[in-house]
Amino acid sequence: MSVSAGFERMLRGASLRVTGPRVAVLRAVHDHAHADTESICGAVREDFGVVVSQQAVYDVLRALTDAGLVRRIQPAGSLARYEARVGDNHHHVVCRSCGAISDVDCAAGYAPCLTAADDLGYEIDEAEVVYWGHCPRCAAAAPGG
Ligand SMILES: [Zn+2]
Ligand SMILES: [Zn+2]
Numbered sequence: 001m002s003v004s005a006g007f008e009r010m011l012r013g014a015s016l017r018v019t020g021p022r023v024a025v026l027r028a029v030h031d032h033a034h035a036d037t038e039s040i041c042g043a044v045r046e047d048f049g050v051v052v053s054q055q056a057v058y059d060v061l062r063a064l065t066d067a068g069l070v071r072r073i074q075p076a077g078s079l080a081r082y083e084a085r086v087g088d089n090h091h092h093v094v095c096r097s098c099g100a101i102s103d104v105d106c107a108a109g110y111a112p113c114l115t116a117a118d119d120l121g122y123e124i125d126e127a128e129v130v131y132w133g134h135c136p137r138c139a140a141a142a143p144g145g
Contacts, residue, residue, distance in 0.1 A: 014067035024050040034101040036079040095135035
């Protein structure tokens with residue numbers, strides 16, 4: 001099975017019509033974890049030679065996110081980022097200086113934070129944990145660090 005056949009299968013599995021841009025964007029998100037829309041646009045153009053407008057990439061990303069094939073994260077002060085690691089309860093660590101983002105496995109291994117002490121009547125479907133700090137590179141470059 002070719003690589004793109006795998007992505008085509010994922011699209012069909014999510015009841016999405018298989019189109020060139022969808023396959024290219026899905027593949028770009030798999031290849032570039034936590035990339036923003038502009039980076040994904042660039043990757044689609046450079047890596048796969050598919051010419052798509054930024055608006056088309058936005059639309060595809062929204063469809064993929066709605067279908068659960070892609071997860072959208074947006075740390076405070078950051079652009080929306082996309083990743084292909086979905087369906088687990090992993091968290092993110094964000095560098096305050098350079099904005100680098102890395103995955104952090106859930107400390108507890110399941111989703112304890114999804115259970116609010118009091119849901120106030122909301123139908124809660126997501127809880128987000130973001131660790132903020134400085135990445136090793138920025139920490140090493142900091143004065144006195
Ligand atoms: Zn950094
Ligand atoms: Zn992640």
